[in-house]
Amino acid sequence: MPEIYDVVVIGAGVVGTAVARLLSHQHLEVALLDAGPDIGAGTSKANTAILHTGFDATPGSIESRLVARGYALLNDYAPTAGIAIEPIGALLVAWDDEQAASLNTSAEKAVANGYLGASLIDAQSVYELEPQLASGARGAMVVPDEFIIDPWSTPLAFAKEAIANGVAWLPNHSVTKLDRSHDITVISTAEQHTLRARCVVNAAGLHSDDVHALFGLTGFTVRPRRGELIVFDKLARSLLAHTILPVPTSHTKGVLVAPTVFGNVMLGPTADDIDDKTATSSTRAGIDALLAKGQRILPALLHEEVTAVYAGLRAATQHSDYQISHDPTLGYVCLGGIRSTGLTASMALAEETLALLQQCGLVATPKAPDELRSIRVTNLGEAFERPYQRGSSGAIVCHCERTTRDEIVEACTVAPAATTLDGIRRRTRALSGRCQGFYCSAEVCALAANASGKPMTDWLGNQ
Amino acid sequence: MTAASNSSVDVAIIGGGPAGLSAALALHQLGITNVVVLERETQAGGAPRHTEHLGYGIRDLHRVTTGQRYAAELRKRVNAAGITVRTATTAVDWLDDTTLQIADTTGLSTIAARCVVLATGVRERPRAARLVAGDRGAGIFTTGSLQQLTANHHQRPGKRAVIVGAEHVSFSAVLTLRHAGCDVIAMVTPLPRHQSYAALRVATATRHRVPIITGTNIAEIHGRKRVEAVTLTNGHRIECDTVVFTGDWIPDNELARRGDIDIDIASRSPIVDGSWRTNRRGVFAIGNLIHPAEPADICALDGRNVASAVAGWMATNNWPTDPLRIVVENPISWISPGAVQPRAAAALKHFTLRVSEPVADATICVTQNGTVLWRSRRPRRLVPNRSISISASWLTKVDPAGSDINVALNVSVAVEERLR
């Protein structure tokens, strides 16, 4: 561990890991820390996994610019790193006259955001594209470039690449204090660690306002906006070809029905403003509301089994745009309020951060290409070859998701290694299929215990 | 790594549980020996492999044994007969009527068969599929996952458990939890009473009576890291660190559905006729896949009985189509088999049906075009989650040119009056 890090990144969600990855391409001493035991375990683990074009952003906003840029960067990066991405496109479907009328507005907005790929189609064409859709669609806007992506492998790939290129990954570091003096920030954690850094990047998601406040700064407050989601069995995947988006309102993007790269269909999210930054529980009312929406959009979906129900918290603030700022005297860059498009914008946020750090006086010299190590994650997407299809990866352990033994061992041993069953889920899909562990949870636990040297009771979450 | 090689057989049996292994043995006895059993687990034997308590084998082995010993006995017999069982081998998809794509440790390959027998079994619906709201902390199980943890890995699941469900398998969960040193605080069922013969036996065996809370269901689970409590739909809160979701079976029908096999909307099982034929030419279905869920020995008997139907198909190449469907009326939820081939002789002796609510003193009526083919009064209460067996003797009376068969319950006049 160096005496003084050049940069410490607080928060290892998709944003913090993207920042750490880009910094690892420079000759810098960098640490990535997170309060939790794993990367990508905050808001980044529970989203709708769409690579947004930004067609519906507020024109001229920072978000509009960074989503468009982030889209291009991630779309290029994903295939090189083994992150599954599927170019399926979306339909913004109007269900009544008012919505039909506002499709024109949406089309104009898309152009204002610099997205020129959208086109309007009539009801008949909607049903030609999506025959299973409920009756009553009035027309739609086709957005062919709204893609779906693997949301778990994205931060994993970023983190893996960052670590491979020298970034120190420090889990269980919950930052509680930031003291700046003589151009050095002393970072203290709840776990009694002390680190020193020239610059600090705040990528603390839901807690970005709390970290901001550690420097005595104000300007935005995060009020979590909970989004509940239902994931349907893979047998539902043949019901639709595109993501079905609602016509957006000012409050949220609304409830959508989206295929996932894992071969499921997702219904959600809801949008409820709540106070508790840890309230990721699902609610009866939320589930019922989603099922009612699903019935109105794609009725056949409700005949399929539900695989998972969960909720994610958007880091919403009193402002509609991202809260990005920097302070050269503090050596500080804040990436706050990255609400509902952070997966898409992550790599652009990283570019933005590097530029702002340089404005804070950070001297960054890029590493030569031969000094850089590239990485790949194991493909989890159905559209690409998976280890069980190739063979020589051991027997299939999780039958619903066809995860092999070697994948589970790798998840528990290769940095950043999983330390919880959820971590294994996100790295391998094991335990996240239709049986939810009926067949393999004991086996997965045993393999994890064996590979990690940590007893089974720890993996089971027993006290 | 050896390259995956393609092969061809007379019969491919998918699933090496009691049904699949018994089918392989019975085929062997009929002289059909070019058979392969594909089992995706690393060991054959199916669900019984994980159950340490008694209750297996009465109807097929004519003795009572534990699940683990029962599975071992079936494996032994199959081995002794020299039947090929390919473990760690998953049937993934169909390439044509009876050719399968399979995955094993060498990757993907194909098996061309003249005939396929699906015996892929059932699983319990997990928490998410039941749409139970709340937190997702550790300590949430199905009986299946619980038994593997305790039987195969000797882990203690928790200290205080609530069991969701009160059918046979739920009492199996009680035994397992007790054995593993976990207290059972309550069983919860939305039905007016439990649905198992085993309740008394379990109470005796554990010298404890588990309170059964009837007429209510689980509404929400609390505890971010670890389960702390559950709330019931009646508003009561129970402190616990473990929740076991039992029963509420769903057939493992993925392969069947990928093969466009007709599925019963209530049981979600492939619809077969009296000879276990599906609507897909050359493909049979047996075991708990077609009746979720029966004891293992009943599944084994399916396996024995399907053999002659398979042999018949291989000898004649005749696959009757357009069977008559059996339509059930509320409160019957499903019947298995769900179709009949009136012209073909069937090995079938019984149909199995289930009701969705308790019914006292009912008469089960089988009719076709309004003509009664068979009826039987059941003075004892018919109970959900418990199989009701009816004779297949009426098959000979079916009019092959007639309409679909109807099965309904007539509640006796006396009871109706009493209810009024």
Ligand SMILES: Cc1cc2nc3c(=O)[nH]c(=O)nc-3n(C[C@H](O)[C@H](O)[C@H](O)COP(=O)(O)OP(=O)(O)OC[C@H]3O[C@@H](n4cnc5c(N)ncnc54)[C@H](O)[C@@H]3O)c2cc1C
């Ligand atoms: C329901 C829903 C649907 C969405 N759909 C999409 C979509 O389709 N496409 C898209 O692009 N985006 C989507 N998003 C948005 C996207 O998920 C988020 O913008 C993104 O995940 C934010 O990432 P993050 O790294 O900023 O935050 P997080 O992932 O929350 O990471 C922040 C990390 O900081 C850590 N941390 C907090 N405080 C401290 C501290 N004091 N010390 C150390 N560490 C700390 C936390 O532990 C956490 O791991 C959706 C969001 C939700 C909720």
Ligand SMILES: Cc1cc2nc3c(=O)[nH]c(=O)nc-3n(C[C@H](O)[C@H](O)[C@H](O)COP(=O)(O)OP(=O)(O)OC[C@H]3O[C@@H](n4cnc5c(N)ncnc54)[C@H](O)[C@@H]3O)c2cc1C
């Ligand atoms: C917790 C529990 C307690 C029980 N208690 C009792 C009891 O006390 N007494 C009793 O008689 N019965 C009991 N049963 C029921 C008994 O286990 C089942 O009736 C019996 O196992 C069903 O046999 P089967 O062959 O139809 O299915 P299974 O035993 O489920 O076998 C199906 C097999 O198919 C394999 N398979 C599935 N899909 C594929 C594929 N695509 N490719 C390859 N292989 C595949 C599976 O791995 C499995 O091994 C219990 C069941 C459970 C879960």
